[in-house]
Amino acid sequence: xxxxxxxxxxxxxxxxxxxxxxxxxxxxxxxxxxxxxxxxxxxxxxxxxxxxxxxxxxxxxxxxxxxxxxxxxxxxxx
Amino acid sequence: xxxxxxxxxxxxxxxxxxxxxxxxxxxxxxxxxxxxxxxxxxxxxxxxxxxxxxxxxxxxxxxxxxxxxxxxxxxxxxxxxxxxxxxxxxxxxxxxxxxxxxxxxxxxxxxxxxxxxxxxxxxxxxxxxxxxxxxxxxxxxxxxxxxxxxxxxxxxxxxxxxxxxxxxxxxxxxxxxxxxxxxxxxxxxxxxxxxxxxxxxxxxxxxxxxxxxxxxxxxxxxxxxxxxxxxxxxxxxxxxxxxxxxxxxxxxxxxxxxxxxxxxxxxxxxxxxxxxxxxxxxx
Numbered sequence: 001x002x003x004x005x006x007x008x009x010x011x012x013x014x015x016x017x018x019x020x021x022x023x024x025x026x027x028x029x030x031x032x033x034x035x036x037x038x039x040x041x042x043x044x045x046x047x048x049x050x051x052x053x054x055x056x057x058x059x060x061x062x063x064x065x066x067x068x069x070x071x072x073x074x075x076x077x078x
Numbered sequence: 079x080x081x082x083x084x085x086x087x088x089x090x091x092x093x094x095x096x097x098x099x100x101x102x103x104x105x106x107x108x109x110x111x112x113x114x115x116x117x118x119x120x121x122x123x124x125x126x127x128x129x130x131x132x133x134x135x136x137x138x139x140x141x142x143x144x145x146x147x148x149x150x151x152x153x154x155x156x157x158x159x160x161x162x163x164x165x166x167x168x169x170x171x172x173x174x175x176x177x178x179x180x181x182x183x184x185x186x187x188x189x190x191x192x193x194x195x196x197x198x199x200x201x202x203x204x205x206x207x208x209x210x211x212x213x214x215x216x217x218x219x220x221x222x223x224x225x226x227x228x229x230x231x232x233x234x235x236x237x238x239x240x241x242x243x244x245x246x247x248x249x250x251x252x253x254x255x256x257x258x259x260x261x262x263x264x265x266x267x268x269x270x271x272x273x274x275x276x277x278x279x280x281x282x283x284x285x286x287x288x289x290x291x292x293x294x295x296x297x298x299x300x301x302x303x304x305x306x307x308x309x310x311x312x313x314x315x316x317x318x319x320x321x322x323x324x325x326x327x328x329x330x331x332x333x334x335x336x337x338x339x340x341x342x343x344x345x346x347x348x349x350x351x352x353x354x355x356x357x358x359x360x361x
Contacts, residue, residue, distance in 0.1 A: 070312065
């Protein structure tokens with residue numbers, strides 16, 4: 001169990017760094033979604049399925065979608 | 079703040095934060111230990127007297143239901159604020175649906191197949207909040223995101239027609255009001271706001287937990303409507319509304335002076351915008 005938690009925590013660290021290092025906002029929305037997925041896995045391993053479910057829906061779907069739509073709006077207005 | 083100043087600030091703040099964080103973490107009970115005074119009491123109440131199999135729901139909607147009321151209204155307030163911010167500016171108008179760059183048939187098929195599945199999962203998660211992981215918030219979000227598979231399948235107009243903003247606003251308000259009403263009913267019947275006044279039923283039954291399933295339903299309606307409303311605000315801005323060169327006749331606000339922010343959008347390009355325009359066109 002400890003090993004699984006450590007593995008999930010490592011994944012979160014890797015994908016979080018990936019988000020920070022992604023330069024273009026549109027691609028950042030995609031890496032953010034992957035980061036959200038690894039966070040959901042981490043919450044599962046520490047036995048918080050309720051939080052994992054919220055994280056899965058909000059962090060991997062709603063927030064990246066909002067970012068994508070905002071980028072389209074800001075980029076498309078000119 | 080330039081790059082150098084930011085690095086200096088980071089170099090100063092990071093060690094301070096590291097030391098304080100380390101000290102704070104050392105004060106916590108050790109990870110995975112047996113000492114959980116709050117959990118012991120909460121689990122005993124949830125599984126015993128209140129007959130709520132999902133202890134997290136029992137804490138959220140029964141033992142600490144007032145906290146959830148606060149969270150519900152945080153969501154309510156932030157969605158209202160976002161909708162106000164996303165309303166069409168005077169120089170924006172409905173320019174018709176932006177031509178969608180063609181949806182792949184496989185994407186369309188996946189959208190249509192997954193729409194009923196995700197709606198069912200959302201309803202299931204809301205209805206079983208007292209038994210299994212999930213509840214009104216999670217189920218509501220699943221319901222709302224599943225609903226947007228219609229947009230993924232290229233049916234923006236259908237999405238818009240099936241759930242007009244007015245209906246969603248009313249649904250969100252009814253959900254939030256129902257939570258408060260159940261709380262007031264607890265005040266009348268049980269002597270305290272949001273007290274669990276209904277018979278709790280037998281453990282692990284669909285109708286158990288007293289007011290927990292009712293509150294979950296109220297939150298489910300409010301959250302699903304709130305998320306759909308929120309995304310519809312963003313979708314309308316991104317897909318339908320476009321900035322016109324001149325303000326429309328009769329909009330007195332727009333003719334006097336441009337809004338703050340509108341000049342930024344038209345004159346100087348934002349950093350990284352050249353790539354995002356390409357992305358937007360590709361889609």
